[in-house]
Amino acid sequence: MDIIGTLKGLxxxxxxxxxxxxGGWQNLLMIVIACVLLYLGIKKKFEPxxxxxxxxxxxxxxxxxxxxxxxxxxxxxLFHQDLWDAFLDPNDxxxxxxxxxxxxxxxxxxxxxxxxAGIYPCLIFMGVGAMTDFGPLIARPSSLIMGAAAxxxxxxxxxxxxxxxxxxxxxxxxxxxxxxxxPTAIFLTTKLAPExxxxxxxxxxxxxxxxxxxxxxxMKALTTKKEREIVMKQAxxxxxxxxxxxxxxxxxxxxxxxxxxxxLIGCLMLGNLFRECGxxxxxxxxxxxSLMNIVTIFLGTSVGATMIGFRFLAVDTxxxxxxxxxxxxxxxxxxxxxxxxxxxxxxxxxxxLIGSAGVSAVPMAARVSQDVGRKFNKNxxxxxxxxxxxxxxxxxxxxxxxxxxxxxxx
Amino acid sequence: xxxxxxxxxxxxxGEAGLTGLLGYAVVxxxxxxxxxxxxxxxxxxxxxxxxxxxxxxxxxxxxxAEAKTAPGTAGEVKLYDVPDKEAAMIMAIVADKLQxxxxxxxxxxxxxxx
Numbered sequence: 001m002d003i004i005g006t007l008k009g010l011x012x013x014x015x016x017x018x019x020x021x022x023g024g025w026q027n028l029l030m031i032v033i034a035c036v037l038l039y040l041g042i043k044k045k046f047e048p049x050x051x052x053x054x055x056x057x058x059x060x061x062x063x064x065x066x067x068x069x070x071x072x073x074x075x076x077x078l079f080h081q082d083l084w085d086a087f088l089d090p091n092d093x094x095x096x097x098x099x100x101x102x103x104x105x106x107x108x109x110x111x112x113x114x115x116x117a118g119i120y121p122c123l124i125f126m127g128v129g130a131m132t133d134f135g136p137l138i139a140r141p142s143s144l145i146m147g148a149a150a151x152x153x154x155x156x157x158x159x160x161x162x163x164x165x166x167x168x169x170x171x172x173x174x175x176x177x178x179x180x181x182x183p184t185a186i187f188l189t190t191k192l193a194p195e196x197x198x199x200x201x202x203x204x205x206x207x208x209x210x211x212x213x214x215x216x217x218x219m220k221a222l223t224t225k226k227e228r229e230i231v232m233k234q235a236x237x238x239x240x241x242x243x244x245x246x247x248x249x250x251x252x253x254x255x256x257x258x259x260x261x262x263x264l265i266g267c268l269m270l271g272n273l274f275r276e277c278g279x280x281x282x283x284x285x286x287x288x289x290s291l292m293n294i295v296t297i298f299l300g301t302s303v304g305a306t307m308i309g310f311r312f313l314a315v316d317t318x319x320x321x322x323x324x325x326x327x328x329x330x331x332x333x334x335x336x337x338x339x340x341x342x343x344x345x346x347x348x349x350x351x352x353l354i355g356s357a358g359v360s361a362v363p364m365a366a367r368v369s370q371d372v373g374r375k376f377n378k379n380x381x382x383x384x385x386x387x388x389x390x391x392x393x394x395x396x397x398x399x400x401x402x403x404x405x406x407x408x409x410x
Numbered sequence: 411x412x413x414x415x416x417x418x419x420x421x422x423x424g425e426a427g428l429t430g431l432l433g434y435a436v437v438x439x440x441x442x443x444x445x446x447x448x449x450x451x452x453x454x455x456x457x458x459x460x461x462x463x464x465x466x467x468x469x470x471x472x473x474x475a476e477a478k479t480a481p482g483t484a485g486e487v488k489l490y491d492v493p494d495k496e497a498a499m500i501m502a503i504v505a506d507k508l509q510x511x512x513x514x515x516x517x518x519x520x521x522x523x524x
Contacts, residue, residue, distance in 0.1 A: 141448035148441040155430035162426035167419050171426070242455050249447060257440050392441065399440045403433045 015063060026309030027062045033312075034059035034304075037202070046209035050182065053300020054201060058307040061108060079108040079305040087116075088194065108305035111298050115190055115197075120299040121183035122267040127292030128183070128394070129271025130284045132362065134246050136388040139235035143354075145338055147392025150358025151400045152334025153178030157327035158404070164319060169193050172404035174320055177204045178327025179397030180211070180361040184264060186303060188401045192408050198307035199317040203324035208361045214325070215332050215356050215368045222336045223352050227343055228376040230351040232385045240278070247272040254399065260409065261402030268394065331359040335389060357386035360393035488519035 011017055019028055037055035040046040064078040083101055086092040094100035101109050114120045137143050158175030162168060169192040176188045177200060185204040189197045207214065220228075247269035255262045274284040306312075339355020353373050357365040369386035421429070489497050497520050505512040 138448060138452065141445045141452065144441040144445045144448070145438075148438045151434065151437045155434045158433070159426045159430045162421040163423065165420075168421045168426075168429070169419070171421070236456070239455055239459065242451065245451065246448075249451065250444065253444060253447060254440060257443070258436070395444070396437050396441055399437050400433060403436045407429060407433075 023310055026313050029313060030062040030307060030309040031059060033307075034062065040206070040209075044209075047182075047205045049296055050205050050300045051209070053297055054205065054304035054307075057108060057301035057304020058198070059304075060301070061305040061307065062309055064106070076106075078106040079112070079308070080105055081306075081308050081311065083109060084112070084116075084194070108302055112302040112305060114295075114298055115186065115302050116194070118187050118190060118263055120295050120302075121187035121190075122263045123291060123295045124183040124299065125264050125398075126267040126271035126274075126287050127295070128362065129247070129268040129273075130275045130287035130292075132268075132272060132275075132391055132394070133387070134272060134391055135238045135243060136235060136384050137391050138238045138242050138246055140385070140388050142342060142350075143358075143388030144392045144395075145342065146335050146355045146358040146389035147394075147396040148358075149338035149355065150331045150335030150360075150389065150393050151179060151396045153327035153329065153331030153359075154397070154400045156330045157323045160326060161319070161323050164323075166316070166319075167193075169408040170196055172408050173200055174323050175327060176200075176397070176401055176404065177207065177320075177324040178331040178359070179393070179400055180204070180208055180328060180331065180359040180365065181394060181397040182208065184360075184397050184401045186299070187264060188405060191405055194306075195311065196316070196320065197303060198312050199320045200324075201303045202307070203321050207324050207328045208364065211328075211359075211361055211364050212368050212371070214328055215359075215365065216372050218329060218332045219336060219353055219356050219368075219372050222333065223340065225376060227340065227348075227352050228373060229380065230343065230348055231377065231380050232349065232351050232354075232382065235385070235388075240276070243276040244273070244278075247276065250395065254395065258399060258402040258406065260405045261398050264398040264401065265395070268398065328359065332356045335359060335393075339389075351380070351382055351385070354382055354386040354389055358389040358393040358396070360390065360397050362390050362394060363387065365393070366390040487517040490519065490521040492520045492522050 019025070034055045037051055037058065041048040041051035041055060061079045064076060083094070083105055086094040087096060087101065089095055098113055101113060154175045154177075156175075157178050158171045161171035161174040166174060173185070173189040173193040173196055176185045179185065182201070182204050186197065186201055189200045193200075251266060251269040254265045271284070271287045274280045274287055335355035335358035336352055337355070338358075339350065339352030342350045342355075343352045351373060353369045354366075357369045359365050363383075366383055366386035366389075370381065370383040373380045373382040487497065487501075492500075500520055501512060501515070501517055504517075505515055508515070
């Protein structure tokens with residue numbers, strides 16, 4: 001037995017050797033980025049349920065990618081970017097062929113099918129619907145205006161992205177980060193700009209985790225002390241029948257208005273109907289717990305798998321991170337400005353701080369409104385009032401995504 | 411560092427601005443129409459609730475008068491949505507817990523808590 005030859009073979013075939021190969025440094029850098037994301041998720045608790053999965057998917061794919069740049073010929077690779085590039089190439093025989101993915105793909109390729117087909121974001125939306133009480137929105141429907149206004153960042157970031165070198169479809173995917181709604185951002189990006197999925201998902205979830213840091217300075221800058229101290233009256237009680245009718249009315253109306261919103265709005269409202277109708281407790285429980293948890297694992301790891309070194313380490317990723325911050329900031333501004341307008345129209349009955357919750361990110365943004373409100377008036381409880389614009393923002397961002405999908409999806 | 415732009419359809423300033431404005435307007439229109447729908451349905455429910463409250467208020471004493479009495483208690487115990495058998499069981503349990511004979515206890519009413 002040639003011991004020296006065997007050892008040499010083991011060394012040259014190992015992932016360590018590939019660090020020195022062409023482009024190997026990119027994988028090494030991605031492993032460092034994955035570890036930083038893991039630190040942020042675990043230690044700093046930045047959206048840990050998704051960020052830990054995304055970071056670990058990123059870690060796995062960059063290690064497995066080490067073996068060969070042409071991973072299609074490598075059965076050890078967990079994710080094969082070239083298969084997905086072929087899937088999107090109309091001139092390739094494997095164009096839109098899930099069969100090719102199943103035949104040649106690795107574990108993360110197969111899990112990624114659920115992202116590509118738009119299944120996971122919709123199932124997550126079902127869970128969100130099953131967990132959401134739309135009562136505050138039904139009791140005060142004017143919250144919808146704040147939810148609409150808080151989509152300002154989506155369209156401003158879209159405009160900005162389109163002027164700094166991104167295509168229309170890519171700009172739309174970047175803009176939707178401002179909707180502060182992870183599943184919606186992933187859904188739209190997989191449809192319009194799958195090549196940016198990793199960067200957009202990481203930016204969206206990181207900024208959602210940073211909402212308690214991003215929003216308060218903007219809230220303080222745009223409101224007066226007197227406005228922040230406003231105590232809102234309790235909204236009317238909402239009957240069970242109204243809560244049951246709400247998801248049905250919203251589905252019929254919004255899907256008729258914009259059919260491209262059907263997957264997101266349909267699943268969100270189905271989950272909510274499970275919750276409210278009172279006869280499907282088991283389904284509601286499954287949607288908000290077991291199903292949600294399983295899908296979160298699949299979604300996180302497979303989105304992380306798209307963060308391959310040579311694709312992720314691009315100037316565009318930095319631009320996306322910057323534009324994401326712009327989108328979040330302006331969405332907060334939009335919600336607050338309409339909050340101020342409503343405060344003025346109602347002669348001080350509405351605290352404008354609840355407007356910032358219109359950026360979705362349920363319930364984090366509503367909690368921020370509550371915290372800022374209480375800082376200025378210890379007896380002020382804005383949480384339930386802020387939940388109205390907060391859940392309105394979810395519907396608003398789904399409509400924004402539906403519009404962008406309609407314009408750029410065809 | 412490299413760029414990952416794959417699609418070739420770039421937008422001019424005017425096109426992008428118009429698309430952005432139109433999108434924002436669509437979101438506003440959609441949610442404003444939904445607001446109108448919710449205001450209408452909310453109004454209907456509020457009116458119904460008001461009507462129901464107006465009907466219930468004067469009729470409140472009626473159920474007390476109509477409540478049937480438990481058997482074997484000289485017609486003293488009023489039962490609200492409680493069958494005779496369950497009422498007898500409850501009275502027996504209370505008597506047992508208090509260690510008192512049933513005929514020394516006086517039950518006013520038994521009501522099911524929903």
